[in-house]
Amino acid sequence: DAKTTQPPSMDCAEGRAANLPCNHSTISGNEYVYWYRQIHSQGPQYIIHGLKNNETNEMASLIITEDRKSSTLILPHATLRDTAVYYCIVSFTGNQFYFGTGTSLTVIP
Amino acid sequence: NAGVTQTPKFQVLKTGQSMTLQCAQDMNHNSMYWYRQDPGMGLRLIYYSASEGTTDKGEVPNGYNVSRLNKREFSLRLESAAPSQTSVYFCASSEAVGTILYGYSNQPQHFGDGTRLSIL
Numbered sequence: 001d002a003k004t005t006q007p008p009s010m011d012c013a014e015g016r017a018a019n020l021p022c023n024h025s026t027i028s029g030n031e032y033v034y035w036y037r038q039i040h041s042q043g044p045q046y047i048i049h050g051l052k053n054n055e056t057n058e059m060a061s062l063i064i065t066e067d068r069k070s071s072t073l074i075l076p077h078a079t080l081r082d083t084a085v086y087y088c089i090v091s092f093t094g095n096q097f098y099f100g101t102g103t104s105l106t107v108i109p
Numbered sequence: 110n111a112g113v114t115q116t117p118k119f120q121v122l123k124t125g126q127s128m129t130l131q132c133a134q135d136m137n138h139n140s141m142y143w144y145r146q147d148p149g150m151g152l153r154l155i156y157y158s159a160s161e162g163t164t165d166k167g168e169v170p171n172g173y174n175v176s177r178l179n180k181r182e183f184s185l186r187l188e189s190a191a192p193s194q195t196s197v198y199f200c201a202s203s204e205a206v207g208t209i210l211y212g213y214s215n216q217p218q219h220f221g222d223g224t225r226l227s228i229l
């Protein structure tokens with residue numbers, strides 16, 4: 001499965017949109033992009049996933065570029081509870097997830 | 110609906126002792142997984158079970174054995190614990206299988222809260 005590249009840390013003001021980027025330049029045609037987050041060493045929490053089209057759910061939006069080489073997770077109105085490590089994962093089989101070190105997002109009051 | 114339940118939550122072992130970590134899910138999922146997470150690092154896959162009766166190695170299987178006891182339960186065993194196995198262990202499950210035999214799927218994995226294991 002393809003590996004991903006994420007910035008190690010980001011800050012976001014409370015109430016503003018948090019935009020977390022992810023590069024996956026070697027992604028293949030059938031690989032999905034998944035986003036998870038981990039709050040304070042709890043178990044990772046699933047956020048959203050997609051293949052080609054942009055996706056939105058109650059937690060976030062996922063924007064995938066047309067060439068699929070990168071994506072952005074958007075938290076529309078960040079709260080203090082969104083402070084966490086965010087992981088971007090690409091996977092074809094859905095079983096072999098490679099987590100990397102993620103982006104540590106700090107939401108600032 | 111408890112989701113994925115891991116026991117115990119904390120454990121301290123001495124080098125050479127054996128230990129079984131338990132995991133159960135109540136979502137009727139086919140696939141289950143064991144990961145470890147070392148400080149400052151992401152999760153690494155140890156073993157997974159695409160369906161009842163099957164298991165496969167992940168990225169870091171050495172020093173571990175697994176048993177898929179039934180559809181609900183997937184256990185991880187350390188036969189002779191070593192300090193290098195000090196870690197947080199996470200179990201996960203997903204709805205669909207993901208193997209070339211049973212077909213691939215994009216269903217997400219759902220995680221338990223982890224077992225914090227220290228080996229002295």
